[in-house]
Amino acid sequence: MEVGLIGLGRMGANMAIRLRRGGHRVIVYNRTVAKARELAAEHDLIAAEELSDLVAMLTPPRVVWLMLPAGSATDEHLAALTPLLTPGDIVIDGANNNYKASIAHAEQLTAQGLRFLDIGVSGGIWGLQIGYCLMVGGDEETFHYVEPLLQTLAPPEGYLLCGPHGAGHFVKMIHNGIEYGMMQAYAEGFEILRQSRYDFDLAKISHLWNQGSVVRSWLLELAERAFTADADLSSIRGYVEDSGEGRWTVQESIDLDVPAPIITLSLQMRFRSRQEDSFSMKVLAALRQQFGGHAVKKVE
Secondary structure, eight states, rough: EEEEEEEOOHHHHHHHHHHHHTTTTEEOOOHHHHHHHHHHHHHTEEOOHHHHHHHTTSSSEEEEEEEEOHHHHHHHHHHGGGGGGGTTEEEOOOOOOOOOHHHHHHHHHHTTHHHHHHHHEEEEEGGHHHOOOEEEEEEEEHHHHHHHHHHHOTEEEEEEEEEEEEEEHHHHHHHHHHHHHHHHHHHHHHHHHHHHSOOHHHHHHHHHTTTTTTTHHHHHHHHHHHHHHTTTTSSSOOOHHHHOHHHHHHHHHHHHOOHHHHHHHHHHHHHTTTTTOOOHHHHHHHHHHHHHHHOOOOOO
C-alpha cells in the first residue's frame, strides 16, 4: 500500500520508517525539507518538496496521514492540503487533537467528498520497535481500506475502530488523562521511598514490582531505566509540561458530571512543577505566621 506522511517529528519519522519496513511505499513531507530528504535517503522513503508534490506522487484514492502538533499546525496543513485532493481521498489525523476539532474536520472534509479518520497514536519513541497502539474514529469502510497500514504500525491486537468521527481522539484523550494519574502515583510513591529511613535502590524496586506485582507496567520499565542511568535524577529538573489531553479530560469530566479527582489533581501537580517558588505557598506561610506566630524561611 502507499501513504503520504506529513510531519516528521519523533513520532512521524519513526512511523514512516516502520511503514517502509513493512513494505509500503511511503512519501514524506516536512516543512523543513532537508529533514524529509535526509530521512528518505537513509530509509528508502520518497521525499516531497511541496504538499502538491506529495499529492501528485500518490495514486487515487490517496491516503495522507498527518502527524503534526494539534491545533493551528494541523488546521493550516489541512487548509493547504484539501484543495489538492480529489473526492474519495482519505485524510488521517494522527495528532493529539481535541475530539471536537476532529468532528469538525470530518464534517468539512466530508462536505468536499473526502474521507477522514482521527487516530490517536500511543507508543512514543518506542513505537518503531514494538509498535503503536492505534485508537481509530471514523467509518468502517475507510477503516478497512487503510487497515494494512494499521496492521504494520500496531502490534498484534493493537488497533481498534473505537466509534464514529471523534471517537479515536476521544479515547486517546482519556488514555492520556489516565496516564497523568498513573505517572503521578508512581512519582509520589518513589519520592516517599527516597525520603524514608531506608537507602532503597529505586531501579531495583522498579524491576521488582514488574515481576508479578499488581502495579507492574511499562512505565515501571521506563522508571527502572531512568533510575539506572541516574539514581537521583540529578540531571533532570522537576518541570513537567502538559500537551492538552489532561486538561480536556478534566473538562470532559466536568461537562459529564463525572468525578475524576485523581486525574484532576495530577494535572494540577504539573502546573505546580513549573513554579520556582509558588506564590500560593508564600501566602500559606505568611498566614501561618500571622495567626500562629509560626516561623517562616526568609529569601536569602
